[in-house]
Amino acid sequence: MSVRLYFGNLPRSLEREEFEAIFAEDTDNLVSVKLISDRKTGKCRGFGFVTAKDDAIADALVEKYNGFTLQDATLKVEKAMPRTEKDESTEKAVSQQRRTKKGGARRGGNNLVVAESETSAAGPDPRWAQDLAKLKEMLAAQTTPS
Numbered sequence: 274m275s276v277r278l279y280f281g282n283l284p285r286s287l288e289r290e291e292f293e294a295i296f297a298e299d300t301d302n303l304v305s306v307k308l309i310s311d312r313k314t315g316k317c318r319g320f321g322f323v324t325a326k327d328d329a330i331a332d333a334l335v336e337k338y339n340g341f342t343l344q345d346a347t348l349k350v351e352k353a354m355p356r357t358e359k360d361e362s363t364e365k366a367v368s369q370q371r372r373t374k375k376g377g378a379r380r381g382g383n384n385l386v387v388a389e390s391e392t393s394a395a396g397p398d399p400r401w402a403q404d405l406a407k408l409k410e411m412l413a414a415q416t417t418p419s
Contacts, residue, residue: 274327274328275304276330277322277323278331278350278351278353279349279351279354280292280322280323280348280350282349283317284343284344284345286316286344288317289308292321299330302325303323305324306323308321322353335350335351335352
C-alpha cells in the first residue's frame with residue numbers, strides 16, 4: 274500500500290524539476306512527486322508530497338530527508354495525514370465559493386457556508402443574543418387567535 278509523505282519548509286524559489294531531482298536515486302521506490310505551487314504566481318508554496326510504494330520505504334525516506342538542508346532551508350518530512358470526509362466537504366464548499374466569486378453572484382443562491390457543528394453547538398451569537406430575545410418577544414405578541 275502506498276504511503277504519502279509531507280515535505281515542508283521548502284524554499285519558495287524551488288522549481289518542480291529541482292524537487293524531483295532530489296529523489297533521482299529513489300525513483301524506483303516512488304509512485305509520485307508533487308510540489309504544491311501558488312495558482313497566481315506559479316511559485317512554490319513551501320510544501321510538497323511524495324508517495325512511496327510501501328511503509329518501509331516511506332520510513333526510510335523520512336529518516337533520510339527529515340532535517341535535510343536544501344537551499345539554506347531545513348526540510349521537515351513526515352507521513353501525511355489522510356484526508357477526512359469533513360476536509361473533503363469543506364474543500365468542495367470553498368471550491369464552490371471560489372467559482373461563485375469568479376462568475377459573479379448567483380441569483381437566489383446563498384453564498385454563506387457555515388459548518389453544521391458551529392450553528393448547533395454554539396447557540397446564538399452573543400453579540401446579537403439580546404436583540405434576538407426582543408425579536409422573539411415581539412413575534413410572540415403578534416400572534417393572533419384563529
